[in-house]
Amino acid sequence: MNPLLKALSLYVRWTRRWPVLASVLPFVPVLLLWAIVAEARIFPRAFLPGPIDVVMSFGSLVYKGILPEYLEDSVVRLALGAAAGVALGIPLGVLVGMSARAHRALWPILLFFQAIGDIAWLPILLIWFGFGLTTMTFVIVYTVLFPVVLNTVLGVRSVPIVLHRAAQSLGASRPRILLEVVLPGALPNIVTGLRNGLGYGWRALIAAEMIVGTSGVGFLMFDARRAGSVVEILLGMVVLGLLWYVVDGWMLVPLEKKTVERWGLVAR
């Protein structure tokens, strides 16, 4: 117990000095354990390859140019889909949040379509658009759209009515209220919606790539499964995990925090 405690206290001291370590070091024991289990051949090699095999297949796939190309495909699809989802979602959310009539008419429909879920659309989309980019784009836009809309509505409605009235009595026109009261007030929720939406959208993209399968990281993994190559499946999982870890942890979470700090007062 004692050396363990010592190691832990050393770890705490180090991470305080270099915060980056805190998001790297925890993975070391897991990698070691993985390597030991794989090397000990508890499971057949083809079933559970070690980390070194995965790194080597990473090297060869990068060298062949397959991985960069597929990764680029996936990321571009996600970015385009997310951009479209946000561009549609925020105005729709503001409309539904601002107008009581629109809210009454659209809210149940939004809830229902959100519940159907992205992936359930795949079969009929395949009939409409075939196996291709349109199908995948549709799925991602659909997935990103709903969390953004629902959260924007929540955000718009959370702006206290007092603020509306104050702006109005100071002579603000409707567009100015929208720009200077409603949108800033709703921003923290909008960013949360974007983060949720991307989280779902990214999973939907993987599923769509597996099922529709023309290119992308999901396709890479599923193709590897067909060929029985566990190494490439594991590689795909590591790449996906790392990618999302970086996007979420280094971009979305700070963005959310900054927005809440800057504009979040309204909610309280």
Place this chain on the structure above:
Amino acid sequence: MTRQIRSLRAAIAFLAPLVVLVLLWAAVVQAFEVDPRIFPGVLSVARAGLDSLRDGSLPMHAAASLTRVAVGTALAILISIPLGVAMGVSPAISNFLAPLFRFFSVLAGIAWIPIATLWFGYGFGAITFVIFNAVFFGVTYNTLLGVASIPMPLRHAAASLGAGKWAMLIEVLLPGALPNIVTGIRTGLGFAWRGLIAAEMIATNVGLGYMLFLARDFYRTEVIVFGMIVIGLLWLALDRLLLAPLERATIERWGMVRAA
């Protein structure tokens, strides 16, 4: 009595837009004579629904899907709450493990489908594993966070009042982490449900996802649309009638710990 009338009116107000949507759908299909292979009419979807009820295929697929969800979720919750509490007790350990669990909860669900089918073969095992894994990492991570977010003074106070390990667990740690645990279950199930549909399209021969994908092979859009409606209604029922009230009640009852 008036309360009943009011809730009835709320229900009608909620359903009215959906009824309008169905009428619109019927009118559009009628007016433009849409090819049933592109989009089915209301009546043919209703007929497909009745048929699937009569020949027992819908109950069979729905039961298969729900069983998988129930088994996977129950297993995951049983394992992940004790694990999360154990890891969250020490701040140093929970700080150390949090990034790991974040990494895996990010990967959870759909990304495991290929390797799950390789390890467990097509069928019940692989799909239940995907659900288990989506719920497991979400709940463990949230439990860890929940226990870690309990203010130290509360734990010190309980300890100085003579609380043993057991009393500490039952009366401080678990209630304090409960709001987070329930939130974890809700988001985990959200991912698991999507993972379930995707996995069933890929890796089985029974279940709602499979029902949709099979219908696609025969261009039976009425079965597809009916299946989508069933999937939507099931999730709405699960989320709105079970998970959301549970979350609200937990936060109202035990949520003070976080506000403190």
